[in-house]
Amino acid sequence: MDDQVSGEIIRVAMEDATPTIPVEIWDLILDELSGDTSSLKNCSLVCKAWTPKSQRCLFDVLTYSNHWHDPDSLHLDDLASFISASPHIAQYIRTLELCWCKQLQLSTLLSILSCLPYLRNLELGDRLHLLDDHGVASSPPTRRMGPLESFCLSSSEATSAVFHHILSLFPSIPRVTLKYRYWVERGRSDDPWYLYSSSGLIPLDLEVDTLSIHNVPWEMISAMLHHNSTMAKTITSLRLRMVHEYYSPARVGALLVKLPSLRHLQLGPYFPTPMDELRAEYPEGRAFKDLKLARFPLETVEFSFCLKDHATEMLEHFQLFMDADFPTCVREVRFSFFMPPHYWCFALPKSPGELASWAQLDRKMLNIPSHVRFRVAYVDGDRERFLTQKTVSPFRAFCEGVLPGITAKGRLSVLTEAPAVPHGAPRGCMCSSCAPAERT
Known part of the structure; x- marks a missing residue:
């Protein structure tokens, strides 16, 4: 017994002497x-x-996807049962991502959401077909959830009532993103996303800070914001992105009146199809005057475009943008241009006509109040990210060369996210026709 006691004392002493982290x-x-x-x-x-x-x-992020429609894969009803029976797991789920599901009943989705008390991000992604066979969407939610940080509905199918019911679960969602599946034939009568019908729907009591619209039919955007005035009044940042849809500046300007708190506006990128429609509607130019931006307390305005073949094509887009009537409170005007880098040529213009047009644009930008800064970004169109230093340097040199006035005043910022030009970095055009030896 004494040996046992001694051994226990030694063991305890050794444990006490062991440093702990x-x-x-x-x-x-x-x-x-x-x-x-x-x-x-x-x-x-x-x-x-x-x-x-x-x-x-x-379990911070829970993702469900039945991409291949495997009949043996976990059914969403089983997922709902698992989450309901595992509150010790459900409490850790902050992000829920659901996609590629042919038939997701709204009642099943609501059952899953009700078990996630700390959910902050909800994404209903590609090829998700939301159904309401039990008529749940026709009634107000029996239980509301806490605020979300972000909600994304991307290329999913849902009726207006289902979409409306999901949003009504939350008191506030700072970031809302709506993406339309642009590969579907436009105007199909069986496409539930084509029109937002507010018939029988109680306006949402929802606060939204940032609303991003990606290629959603204009009819839906307009109807949604007109019907849900509380949501519209809280929006401070709006992004309208076009791929195959075209948003007329006149219609956009009329809708902005519904957003009295708007501080940041981003239009584009204008891809070739909507850009052609813009030119057709405004053959004389001056399209963006119809936005009537001077009526709004905007702090930043950004326009982005997709260029086809040459950097000097930027001139047309700069001119279109600078025709807008900016409010006196605006602090920054931004331009973003999208195009894979191997299509670009950054050689400075040589023709007298082009040089005169760039000089006129430079003077117009200088006439904007001196507190306004201009930011120009060159972005990889495929991935929407800023490009490598090898591409950044000649692009910066091009912008500084064609806009010397605002450059000298320190009001032009070109790709501020990119690092400073290192010693010896190329600053001339690196396209295949101008510097073929420099390309790798």
Whole structure:
């Protein structure tokens, strides 16, 4: 017995002498494993102290996709049952992503959402068919959830009532993104997204800070914002992106009146099809005067365009944009141009006509009040990201060369996200016709 007591005393003494790592340090270590599912699974089994943090990282994002419509895959009803029976897991889910599901009943979606008390991001993605066979959408929600941080409805099928019912679950959603599946034939009578019907729908009591519209039919945008005036009045940032849809500046200007809190406006990119429609509607130019921006308390305005073949095509778009009537409170005017880099030529213009047009544009920009800054971005059209330094440097040199006046005043910022030009970096045009030897 004495030996046993002695051994226990020694063991306890050794444990007390062993240095311990604070729990906060272990949490930081586990944070570094985010995205490594296998390692997080193993860590959750190491000890009880590691289990909550590991599960929090494991289940932070829950994604469901039946891309190949596999009949043996987990059914969403089974997912709803699992989440309902596992509150210790559901409490960690912050982001829910659902896509590629032929038949998702609204009642099933509501059952899943009701089990996620800390949900902050909801994305209903590609090829998701939302149904309401039980007529749930015709009644107000029996239970509302907490605020979301973001909601995205991307290329999904849903009636206006279903869409409306989902949004009515939340008191506020700072970021709302709506994307339309542009590959569907426009105007199909069986396309439930083609029109937003407000018939029988109670206006939403929803606060939205940023609304991003990607290729959604104009009829739906207009009807949605006119019907839901509370939501419209809280929007401070609006982005209208066009691929095959065309949003007439006159119609956009009329709709902006419904957004009294708007501070940031982004139009575009105007891809070739909507750009052709813009030229057809405004053969004399001056299209963006119809926006009548001077009526709104805007702080930033951004226009973006997709260029076809040559950097000097920017001149037409600059001129269109600068015809807009900017409010006196605007602080920054932004231009973004989209095109894969291998199509571009950054050689400075040489013809007297082009030089005179650029000089006239430079003077017009200088006449804008001195507190306004101009920002020009050159973006990879495929991935919407800023390009490499090899492409940035000649583009910056081109903009500074054709707009020397605002450059000298320090009012032109070209690709501020890109690093400064390193010593010896190329500043001339790097296209195949101007510098074929420089291309790799």
